[in-house]
Amino acid sequence: MRDAIVVRGGWEGHAPVAATELFIPLLRSRGFAVEVHSDLDVYTDAARLAAADLVVQCWSIGTITDAQAEGLAEAVRGGTGFAGWHGGIVGAFHHTTYHQLTGGVFVHHPPGFVHHELTVVPARAAHPVVAGIGTVALHTEKYWVLSDPLNDVLATVTFDTEPVTEPAVAAVGAAPGRVAGTPWQVPVTLPAVWTRVWGAGRVFVSTVGHKLDDFDAPEVRAITERGLLWAAR
Template sequence: MTQAVPGTRRALVVRGGWDGHQPEAATDLFLPFLREQGFEVQVETEPEVYADRERMAGIDLILQSTTMTEISWDALVGLRAAVAAGTGLAGWHGGIADSFRNSSDYLQLVGGQFATHPAKAPEERVGDQTDNYLRYTVEITDLGRSHVITAGIEDFELDTEQYWVLHDDLIDVLATTTHPVRPWHPWHRPVVSPAIWTRLWGSGRIFVATPGHGPDVLEDVNVRTVIERGLLWASRTESE
């Protein structure tokens, strides 16, 4: 491992899990940005790194892109301890909001969990991932209009998976998206889900953006801007 220069910020990228979210290609989009911002970037493919307390104590930012899969108890304890001590945790889509489904303690840490992404009308489906691509709007909240992550960004549209998220009241919602009532869906009134949120946990900061199914969505100027700002906001040196 490269020796860090004293005072250098350290980012740990943990990527893996379900291949459909292209965790390697997706996170590769942001590695040059992190390095340009002065981070020494370390990359791991397993969450077990979180169990290394000594190593985690020197990490300022975790960029996690690990959909589904599992996490050991020691790794989970290490992750929660690192964030509570000031390490930032950030990510997008299933890489953070659909990780480690069997761990309620992880879900509590992040504050929001993927439930589903509603599909197109049955007659429009072709049997691949695009069945779940819908045109929808990401709407900036009043808080989001003044927050450094989303300030200056207007409501924007995407054609991709629209996440339905289960969440608690400890998150600060910077943007939402509304699931409308459609004849082929079973709900009877529009459902509003958080699309971008932050969370304070001990001395640490957590940032989540639900858009980001693949590199094409991450290249959207609004999505990319929000994520880059979110990475910086979550970092320990920003939160001190």
């Protein structure tokens, strides 16, 4: 039997218990024994982490100690998989070792939920996490992330520009036609789903999943489920 550890907690706005409960049955159906932790102390248990094939984390806006971050990173370097979604993985902790492990960090999202599209990168369309999926319509938070070029980006979202009005152009002294309604002056395409290899371990990240009904979209559910399984040793 394979072995998975689910680590959940932190900010309740991301429903860490209910969200992880959506995926525990999948893991069990695929032959994983699942152990659930509601604190980060397991990240300092080197033997326990080394025995795990997968760590699934849903922990937002928290604090991680050096020992915990380094313990988790060392386990992944040794072959334990690490996976998660949305703020539960890229909005979790401000810690250099942890950011290097995940390959990205959340920095901004537009207010509220917005209509946008998740687009699979054409060159990665055959990857098992996104195979058969093209463009997915979403109405949820859209994450602006800073990310590592070592990531294998599987899907993206785009932040479009908003042109300024003529009175605003005059107010800032900009030349007519300049795009100044948003700080960025051309559309910005950012990673939304990626995988990476860290030592002997695999890491899966999806930025989609602020609310439970995000996973009602079959494509989002499939990407998340496949990502967890892909990351496992």
